[in-house]
Amino acid sequence: MIQLRESWWKRSVVYQIYPRSFMDSNGDGIGDLQGVISKLNYLEKLGVDVIWLSPVYDSPNDDNGYDIRDYQAIMQEFGTMKDFEQLIDEAKLRGIRIVMDLVVNHTSNEHAWFVESRSSKNSKYRDYYIWRDSKDEHPPNNWGSIFSGSAWEKEDATNSYYLHLFSKKQPDLNWEHEPLRNEIYKMMTYWLDKGIGGFRMDVINFISKDEKLPNGVVHSEQQYGDGSPYFMNGPKIHTYLQEMNEKVLRHYDVLTVGEMPGASPEEARIYTNSANQEVNMVFTFEHMDLDSGPHEKWDVQPLDLVELKLNLEKWQHALHQIGWNSLYWNNHDQPRIVSRFGNDKDYREVSAKMLAICLHMLQGTPYIYQGEELGMTNVRFENISDYRDIETLNMYKEKRQQGIAHESIMESIYAKGRDNARTPMQWTVDGGFTTGTPWIEMNTNTAKINAEQVLADESSIFYTYQKLIKLRKEHDIITNGSFQLLLPNHPNLFVYKRQFEEEEWLIVANFSKEMEQFDWNVYDRRNDNGKVIIANYETPEIEGDIMIVRPYEAFVLAFGRR
Secondary structure (H helix, E strand, C coil): CCCCCCCHHHCCCEEEECHHHHCCCCCCCCCCHHHHHHCHHHHHHHCCCEEEECCCEECCCCCCCCCCCEEEEECCCCCCHHHHHHHHHHHHHCCCEEEEEECCCECCCCCHHHHHHCCCCCCCCHHHECEEECECCECCCCEECCCCCECEEEECCCCEEEECCCCCCCCEECCCCHHHHHHHHHHHHHHHHCCCCEEEECCHHHCCCCCCCCCCECCCCCCCEECHHHHCCCCCHHHHHHHHHHHCHHHCCCEEEEECCCCCHHHHHHHHCHHHCCCCEEECCHHHCCCECCCCCCCECCCCHHHHHHHHHHHHHHHCCCCCEEECCCCCCCCCHHHHCCCCCCCHHHHHHHHHHHHHCCCCEEEEECCHHHCCCCCCCCCHHHCCCHHHHHHHHHHHHCCCCHHHHHHHHHHHCHHHHCCCCCCECCECCCCCCCCCCCCCCCCCCCHHHHHCCCCCHHHHHHHHHHHHHHCHHHHHCEEEEECCCCCCEEEEEEEECCEEEEEEEECCCCCEEEEHHHHCCHHHCCEEEEECCCCCEEECCEEEECCCCEEEEEEECC
16 A cells, blocks of 8 residues: 555545435436536535445345446446546546445355356355355354344255355355455456545455354344354454555555444554555444444434544544544435434534534544535335335334334334435435436425535535535644544533644534533633634624533634644
């Protein structure tokens, strides 16, 4: 991995595109590469440096592209290889790099490797996947799939089971097998030679499994065992990532981010320490699990802001001057943040801006998910048949079989379902995504929330994101400054300061609809006349030693450092 004096990705802002839902250019109801190309000027205006493109590889779409049939072909619905090459070129003209999704924990069961692997125990490709014989007509262990049900599927042709941590149409690859690893490295090189700017690596810390495949603990109200201790951050994960760097990544100046559920800050220090030559940054899930029950995300709990603050503080300190943080509220697997941690009814715009300011002032590389800059919200489909996400549909079926009421399950889906993020991008008052029938219904609020309107309003959420991106490029304190949390136990205010050389910035964010008070004596800078860097209200209100923090207000004040 090439290291520059300051790696370019440290000052970059990434915009994630879910191609199926971004922009449809041909009226078939499915977003495509020409649709992305048509909106590059919009992204250039926003100011982003990188587009992370969710999978566009050939796929039967059991899991919306995360089940890959051919790593070196473009999904026909999205366009052609020529379209992809045009996207790289057109983005480059605007100073934007294209980062691809690298999905190498599993493939589709329609991939040529798996078709051969399942055909015979003597197949050359047998060891490309994880096969085990049954135990007295039972699966090899008790692991449950992340998408519900058993993590094992029986193949009658060879009387054996293959492992699938996700859908049964997504068999896990066997990274113990060197020929498989070499095939993956050749594929990565193929794309890098086309000029892409790096990889977001899907569940990359799952690729090393405990070869003994021991049973997992069966938690209360769960049917299957929890295998995560045996496939997350496994015994050879660092060996594989370092080999990937040695064989491929060190030859290119690229961004790499590993999606790593279950990775602790201590583990992330190892993954992201440049001396170890693994990845530039990781996606942590800890802050995304704080409003879930102990064993599953569908058990929705209210957010405790104190827990959120302490979690983000932990990550800020752990990776400072050692590794690097990725910063995100949203992605294709998470519900819309303004509906989750903000207030999408009475304070949608102001709370969306608050969440943006709070996150983008932290140290790390921010990720914006399509529509976040518009303040797009969660969706409430009344019928389960209107949903498309396999995780959601499998969960619904399993819980109905357990006798759980439809209405109760739907409330969990409304709060946490992945389709909340996957409804089409809202471009105009009447939608603007497609001239045809969209592959999934649009949110019903597109007349109120759309790009057409926010671009015409200089005070909109879009321009708050634009300003935050510009600030990151202009101020070293955002990239390099230290982090200190203030008022850690305040239930509604998230207050922290950043320091670098002669500068000190104070960031205040109110996560509630209540009027709150910030006592300047806590900070001891009242008389220094801090300069407002960015705010989501007009000038902050100060009365003597007390600052009144309005509902969902956020602002940044700059001071000279003492």
